[in-house]
Amino acid sequence: MKNKIAAAPYLVWMIVFILVPLLMVAYFAFTDKDGNFTLDYVSDVAQYTPIFVRSIWLALISTVICLLIAYPLAYILIGMNTNIQSTMLMIVMLPMWMNFLLRTYAWMTLLGNNGLINAVLGLVGLGPFKMLNTEGAVVLGMVYNYLPFMILPIYSVMVKIDKSVLEAAADLGCNSWKTMVKVVFPLSLPGVFSGITMVFVPAISTFIISRMLGGGGNLLIGDLIEMQFLGNSYNINLGAAISLVLMVIVLLIMTILNQFGADEDGVMVM
Amino acid sequence: MSENIVTLNDIVVEFDGERILDKINLEIKDKEFVTLLGPSGCGKTTTLRIIGGFLNPDSGDVMFDGQRVNGLPPYKRNVNTVFQRYALFPHLNVYDNIAFGLRVKKIPEKEISKRVAEMLKLVNLVGFEKRSINRLSGGQQQRVAIARALVNHPKVLLLDEPLGALDLKLRKEMQIELKRIQEQLEITFIYVTHDQEEALTMSDTVVVMNGGKIQQIGSPVDIYNEPTNAFVADFIGESNILHGLMIKDRLVEIAGSQFECVDSGFGENTPVDIVIRPEDITLVAPDEAKLGGIVESVIFKGVHYEMLIEGYDFRWIVHSTKAAEKGASVGISFTPDDIHIMHRMKDNEKKEETAENEE
Structure with missing residues (x-):
């Protein structure tokens, strides 16, 4: 009884700010401006398939790059002594103390045609290179912004692996590479899956990064949705339909991912 | 090898x-x-x-x-x-x-x-x-x-x-x-x-x-x-560990009385540690043994009784299948075989030396 009373505020919160908005998205997606049921907007979403593909593709590349950077870093971290570990973790977290927008603006000034990087390259007679307003810049922005969300879950799972299990692997004939492949990696999979979730989901729906670093030519789903609600092509119903389709796609991808993750000790990562 | x-x-x-x-x-x-x-x-x-x-x-x-x-x-x-x-x-x-x-x-x-x-x-x-x-x-x-x-x-x-x-x-x-x-x-x-x-x-x-x-x-x-020192004797099983004096080969002084023993090669008048296992001690009438004391406690341990005997300057642990009466006066008896002589441990030696120097 006590638990129920304590849970009530959270329940109200979830209903008002999560469930109701979701239902509203679904409502607007399946109705026209006069409130009549229609499937037009949902079927209209199909014409934006290239944008969906590009969004998923860029989010995928960013997630893989994050994983490739974060995993070895986490592995190196757990081998260090505790003081260095906490210092390194603080450095990883440090950019997150600053506003996301400011950090992305900083990249704009660095990557621009007259930016710092081209200026330095110009001194040695190279460039200028077009770096801003490219897909590469968008991926860079996503990796930079979401990397900590990959490092932290992997690190926190890895740091809990019993050191004597690693010694057992060495005792049974594993050098450090084999120990990594046969023991550390399988045991750290839950962290890898939650890291992938925490990077992939925000990356697929981002719009600020693509707007600022990708210019107009690299429109992503996030930008598309934003345009329907706040931009000049104002169309709430279409925006809701695109959002709904995006949610379904993310849900599908996460379910597939969880099928792999659940094999290990049944740990849920979502 | x-x-x-x-x-x-x-x-x-x-x-x-x-x-x-x-x-x-x-x-x-x-x-x-x-x-x-x-x-x-x-x-x-x-x-x-x-x-x-x-x-x-x-x-x-x-x-x-x-x-x-x-x-x-x-x-x-x-x-x-x-x-x-x-x-x-x-x-x-x-x-x-x-x-x-x-x-x-x-x-x-x-x-x-x-x-x-x-x-x-x-x-x-x-x-x-x-x-x-x-x-x-x-x-x-x-x-x-x-x-x-x-x-x-x-x-x-x-x-x-x-x-x-x-x-x-x-x-x-x-x-x-x-x-x-x-x-x-x-x-x-x-x-x-x-x-x-x-x-x-x-x-x-x-x-x-x-x-x-x-x-x-x-x-x-x-x-x-045959523990080589008091630490080993104490760590391996319960023991009575006493200070003693090796008078000469096969004769040792324990708590003021002299006993025959089987050890030799410790020199004459050498301070030593002595181990007597609790199960090696036999309780006898007070006048039948050189050492004795008052039974302080009797605890039943399953196979045997564990008794603490308050002696003149030492508290003995005795294991026996027969219980003595609490408060009774008893004699403590053992054979020469039961006396295990060990070299005094180093830190004890040092303490002894400084004590002697002060005297």
Whole structure:
């Protein structure tokens, strides 16, 4: 009884700010401006398939790059002594103390045609290179912004692996590479899956990064949705339909991912 | 000496300026069951880790089959370890845990399944192949850990307090089983424990350690009956340890009275420590013995009674199947055979010297 009373505020919160908005998205997606049921907007979403593909593709590349950077870093971290570990973790977290927008603006000034990087390259007679307003810049922005969300879950799972299990692997004939492949990696999979979730989901729906670093030519789903609600092509119903389709796609991808993750000790990562 | 499988020469390990191992010298013969015994922090686990290759000594040599193996990583040594808390791989089932070492060595699956089956039979776990590690009891996990190590056919098996987490009954069963396995496979076992009873039950040789030094090496019987100093006597079983004076060969003074004994070679008028085991003492009428006291307490211990006898300047522990009356006056009697004479321990000696100088 006590638990129920304590849970009530959270329940109200979830209903008002999560469930109701979701239902509203679904409502607007399946109705026209006069409130009549229609499937037009949902079927209209199909014409934006290239944008969906590009969004998923860029989010995928960013997630893989994050994983490739974060995993070895986490592995190196757990081998260090505790003081260095906490210092390194603080450095990883440090950019997150600053506003996301400011950090992305900083990249704009660095990557621009007259930016710092081209200026330095110009001194040695190279460039200028077009770096801003490219897909590469968008991926860079996503990796930079979401990397900590990959490092932290992997690190926190890895740091809990019993050191004597690693010694057992060495005792049974594993050098450090084999120990990594046969023991550390399988045991750290839950962290890898939650890291992938925490990077992939925000990356697929981002719009600020693509707007600022990708210019107009690299429109992503996030930008598309934003345009329907706040931009000049104002169309709430279409925006809701695109959002709904995006949610379904993310849900599908996460379910597939969880099928792999659940094999290990049944740990849920979502 | 080629029959020594493991030899430690002057091993020193220091950690943060503190000496964990102080010039350890140890020779372990092939097919021997050797136990490193001592209180926690005595250096026994450190010694084991040096043999296993998990730790390198600051100085001294580790020899294996006559070859120096300092700096050789664990995976290149023909040694396997049963870890204190088993350290089984939680992501693998029983079969895959046991097969792990063989798969790393790229042994054909057919051979692996034959050897794993042998091991499961050896440790009485047939039928548990597909069981998840998390669904095994402590005793079963212990067996998997032993099988996982032994399946590699190591020349030496290292066991780091492997029975510490088991309850008393299971521990006794596993003691007998480990001894059986060791005799059946004819492998050298190096076993670390703080449990003196465990050490005496299983070992061919017991190495008693304290403060990073080896106190005594010997057979269980030797260690129990002829402890070299008061620490060993006190650690191996309950003891009455008294200060005494060796008058001459075969004559010793204990608590003001002179007794015949069987020891010699300590010199004349030498201060010594004396051990008399509680079960060696016979309680007699007060006038029949040179020493005596008042029975202070009588505790029933199952097989025997444990009695504390308040003597003139010493409190005796006596084990007997017959209970004396509390408060009764008794005589304390023992035969010359029961008196074990030991050299006085070094720190005691120092204290004695300074005390004498002050006088």
